Amino acid sequence: MTQRITIDPITRLEGHGKIEIFLNDDGDVANTYFQIPELRGFERFVVGRPIEEMALLTNRICGVCPEAHHMAAAKAADAAYKVEVPRTGKMLRELLYMAFYATDHTTHFYALAGPDFIVGPDAPVAERNILGVIHKVGLEIGGKVIQMRKFGHTVVEMIGGRKVHPCTSIPGGLTKGITEEQRKEIEEMGRWAIEFAQFSLQAFNDIVLGNKTYLDLILGDIYTHQTYYMGMVDENNHTNFYDGKVRVVGPDGKELVKYAPNEYADHIAEHVEPWTYLKFPYMKKVGWKGFVDGADSGVYMATPLSRLNAADGLATPRAQEEYDKFYKTLGGKPVHQRLATHWARLIELLYAAERWVELATDPEITSPDYHAIPTATPTEGVGIVEAPRGTLTHHYWTDERGVVTKANLVVGTTNNYAPITMSIKKAASNLIKKGNVNEGLLNMVEMAFRAYDPCFGCATHSLPGQMPLEVTVRKADGEVLDVLKQFVD
């Protein structure tokens, strides 16, 4: 007889997901399934709308990272019109994007992932939450986190027009620029953000790296997978979130491919399973071999960790230092340990903050030259940005009026669907033996995918936000063996 463990819904990830763990007669893990229960079908109903609306409609795919969709769609529209956005326009968009990145990474680290480390994976459930984090590192941090979010949203609103679902990016640039007063404000907030990022890295350093148990946990095999790594890079192969080419390196760290946005379809394909609404992207050249590790399996991941793995460095000084320290500590590139993603995320936070200030201090940032009127007849365009949760690709085909006739979206988290599934299975198999399931172990199963910061709001256009966890262990006859709960506040 088989037992079934259902984790539904998963806690502390932005989205809706359901994990089915089947145990065999010995009570060991037979198989695990990670299901995404919803689909909204944007690819269908954006058809027939003018392409300039894509940045506004696809916004509504996800309220957690609307900025990413706004940018990807706007860039796709630029491409469709073959219009070159003026330098100021590009910088304004990237500046908005950096502010968003800093906010998003902060939220994830302190509210979602932080508890696992700062408080500890096997700490009492009631403490394993943001409040626990605050207790551990001091009260003022709560205020700082809120401050960081406020600053981020303030910048997003200044440039994007709205706090949620920005509205100013149009083909050829933006509908507005910023004033000198605004620039000053933005710069100050940026400088504060740099300090905050450094503070966060320090906290991670003291609490996590300083603690041997955690370090072992990170470096241990449970959370290790050998896959391909994806990330966008600039001409110097430095990580870039807003623009550049997509670079993919293998488990050995060697470059597999570096493709321009419009070539994505030659390199990415999405595998379909009948038991979930979500598709499984993989490297086309390598091929789909199932949920397995290694250079022969097309499975790749796209996260802060993969971005660092795929790049040769970071374009800002302080972040570059952290980058070097990161690989020195973890024993060289590429890093396969998924839990290192949290550290990588904080390094990206620092990079975003530094880039924020760079842009805010560029003399051209306040120039009125933020929009170029398109002249070419629109045809087809691909736009790619690095969403915090992975490479985000928007692809639109239009008629000669610029009305969308076909669309394809390969969305952040989707990239990681296969690796997440694998991580869950591996963690579960390691942590659940002889039908013996305890809460700490289950949380560690969660940690497996929480590292990816999955946002199934994006992936499925479904329900983001955190969902509470309840695990029911049942016999085949449905009799409940055990119910485990945990509380998040």
Place this chain on the structure above:
Amino acid sequence: MTEEKKPFEPTIVGFTCNWCSYRAADMAGTARMKYAPNVRLIRLMCSGRLDPTFVFKAFANGADAVLVSGCHPGDCHYVNQNYKMLRRFNLMRRVLGQMGIEPERLKLLWASAAEGAIFAAEINKFVEQVRELGPLNWNNKNGAAVETPVLQEAAV
């Protein structure tokens, strides 16, 4: 539901203006001209009063077609309000098309108070056209949901 054998009898709502088209209908009456009983008229002061909501409401409540009728261009009792309606009318037709309603189900008819005969004839013509189209079926060039497929059907 007892009228299987009978030909399809469309229900049509007609909007007329108080000064020309409604009087045209009166005229057709006084002259005892016969026409199809499928159209029910609503009197507005002016075709300019025609709120697209009225048309949408009529379709929503099961009308198979809608007739909009006003004074001839240039003869509007209110100077030129029928033109203002005309602008809306053309836009309305486009929207209906996308909403899955054949634009032909919305007809515009200019009729002066003297044109009872024309009014009657046009109504007969319209009723025939709608009979051809059949009951309002929401079929949509954009393929909007008419049937209610369950997911299993979509699966292979």
Place this chain on the structure above:
Amino acid sequence: MSKPKFAMYWAASCGGCEIAVLNIHEKILDVDANFDVVFWPVAMDAKYKDVEAMEDGSILLTLFNGGIRNDENEHVAKLLRRKSQILVAFGSCANEGCVPGLANFSSIKDVVDTAFSTISTDNPNNIRPMTAYDMPEGTLHIPTMYPVLKTLDQVVDVDYYMPGCPPESHQIAAVIDLVIQVLQGKAELPPKGATIGAGGSTVCDECGRKRNVKTIKEFNRIQMIQPDPELCLLEQGIPCNGPATRSGCNSRCPSAGAQCIGCYGPAEGVVDYGARLVSAFGSVIDSDDPKEIDPILDGLVAPAGQFYRFNLAGSLLRAAKPAWKSGD
């Protein structure tokens, strides 16, 4: 004595509503101070089961966002309706379907087929997700999608409507203040069915742009002109939905140089949002000659999609579609 119970839930939504609520920052603490938050997945843990266990009507206030896309959404909506004294349709999705409601232009089959046949999809056997699928270890279930996306009040009775995509944080804060005042007996609840957290007029009411008697010879796409930053966008031919869209957002988008896309829905007492825009845009066309009017109208790309961008699921015509009745 125990504090009144508060719940917030999302169905098919993007999470922007939740973010908007978080963006009221310290106000959140007022909620905590005055309510016993019994169900709010984004903030704390409690399961459907816990809700089911509650007495009917034991939750004072539930903010419900997201549209009804599948049977699970509807199930939770009905559950929360039973348990709540006051159910608020929170945000555009729950009010009128929002952008995901545009799916109602297409059949569910088209929607699914499209998603599983994009150029990057590797699907040689043309597989579609199944609501129940047998694997060797057991049967896997996923919810059944409805043929059309529905608004909250198309499946349950709604007490108040709070529009916006998402509702503006200052409006959320104001509503929370109001409710707290009501609790303290300092204020009255608005009449059932009222729209809260929004103005009674339209976006132009809050728009700072100069406006004249509106007449338009052609419609323009926003990226194709360099608009006058002072002047009404519609007067510059940009199809701004502001004139028909409920006020309350402080005219965010027009103030940022972008056209209003209508996320706050129809104004007070309006029966059909799109119909108002047909009127508005028809009215500003400066021509009496059909040969001239039509070319002008060609400037509006797929008008139904523009007029019902957020409102299709709530529109008169779509609400009448036979497809609606299914699933009830």
Place this chain on the structure above:
Amino acid sequence: MEKKEKIGVYVCHCGTNIAGVVNVGEVSKWAEENLKDQGVVVSRDYKFMCSSLGQELIQKDIKEQGLTRVMVAACSPHLHEKTFRNACKGADMNPYLCELVSIREQDSWVHTDKVAATEKAKAIVSGGVARVAHHEALEPLRVPIHPATLVVGGGIAGIQAALEIADAGFHVYLVEREPSIGGHMAQFDKTFPTLDCSACILTPKMVDAGNHPNITLLTYSEVEKVDGYVGNFVATIRKRARSVVEKDCTGCGICWEKCPKKVVDDVFEVGMGTRKAVYVPFPQAVPKYPVIDRVNCTYYIKGTCKACEKFCPTNAIDFAQEDEIMNVEVGNIILATGYDLFDSRRIQQYGYGRLPNVFTSLEFERLSNAAGPTGGNIVLRDGKTVPKAVGIVHCVGSRDKNYNEYCSAICCMQSLKFAHLVEERTGAEVYNFYIDIRTPAKGYEEFYHRLLEEGTHFVRGKVAEISDATRLPGEDGKLIVQVEDTLTAVQLRVPLDMVILSAGLEPRAGSKEFAKTFGISCSADGWFIERHPKLDPVATMTEGIYIAGCVQGPKDIPASVAQGAAAAARVLGKIQQKEIALEPVRATVHEEQCSGCRICNNLCPFNAILFHEDRMVSEVNPALCQGCGTCVAGCPAGAISGTGFSNEQILSQIEGLLLVNLSKEAAAV
């Protein structure tokens, strides 16, 4: 609706008119049984609802059953709406709480299938019931009427109207664009059919108008703007600078004697004669004050001369004088701005403007006028040669698809008059080229016969061409009229010395803009539209604005005078009422909902919608509003409501109508 109405339904048999086709009893019963939830408490059918007995039936129910609404299904509202409203009023119910729907003109009279007709009647009744439930009690708007009147146009029609009103003791502002009143009639020599001298009969009226204590004469002036509404118009009038101070001028005429600058007079003399730069259009001009034509006056061109000023005995010349803008308050307005003559140049094959001896009718009027440039001698352009053969072409620019389809009405008689004058004064051979001769009025046909006897030639045919291309002997130096005599089907080439084009009448240039100023409508041709072509020929759709003379359509002097008098009578009638009641079908802007988007601002042809810049809201002036409802339908915020035809009323009527659905399977179920 919150509180439930108590509705009475009354279905009329109209003898057999309705009952013959519609099963009235069934309809009434159906309403009683099926429309309960809509509030129907009683439903009756009766032979003749409009009869006193029928009305008493309704009144009895209102009193005894405490009805709050009455819904009558009978004939067209245009016939008996007032009847039933009054019936309700008689029972102390607000008349506007009653609705009349037509199951006769729109049902029993036009359908034969009794079942279908009965079903339709049910639908109509249920629509009416649903609608009436949303009716509101209304009161007609009462507005006072200002006793003064504005008459625009100082031709014979305008003069007549002005005099009638002034004589009745009420004040009139008579506005004329030209320096003198008199209009076209002042240019004529004789008038048909009596051939009495135009000046002799017109001048006395002009003088009366000029001296009348109740008439303010505003010549050389134009109306620029009209605000307000019936009873309360405010007209903005531009009194152009004459450069002559009226109060000082005696009209002695020294100034135009002394003025050294001769100018061709294109207006009064239609280019046939000259005047001075300072001038009165014609000797009998009223008022007698001259005008300095600033375009041609040497002083205004060169800055020197001032001869007139030098010689003026009363120092009445004022070169610095400026236009004067005045606002006058009036209760009613009469438009009598007349017509323009069809421009014969447009028909090139007739050669007018190219062939010197082709004349227009108006030119001929001056030619034959004793006070005209030739002293009444009918001669060719050279000013001396007396023509031996003269042709008169009818229907020039009229009854012609290429120009105007309508008949200009006066040309036949005018042409006959010309024929007579030519014959009488030159003894020349006269040819009338006509399509049809139309002489339908007192003494006209007789005049035609007189001409026939005088030996005038009548050629029935439309002239193809007039040219000086001579071919045949005897044609040298002549004008050749090419025409087919359709009675004999013979092509004719008629050699003539002079051809007169009997040009048709056209609406004044810019009449459409002019109509806009006054908020009334023009036909496609540009003639102003009367409220009813037969029963109300001098009123317009806009309350308080009347039309007289050729502005409404081509007509001759007697008809113009009659209309002038008729319009005056209508105005006097209104003035006597002191106040008028306006139908309370009006639009109202709800300020708290108005966003000030200004989309409604260009929807009102009556300028009833004003925008308040300070409060950023639009407002409808209820007295100006005519109740068309276009702004109600146009308001994107739903901030404008319309009494009598509210959204609730119409939407529920639609619902009601569709309760009975012929194609049930098509309904959304």
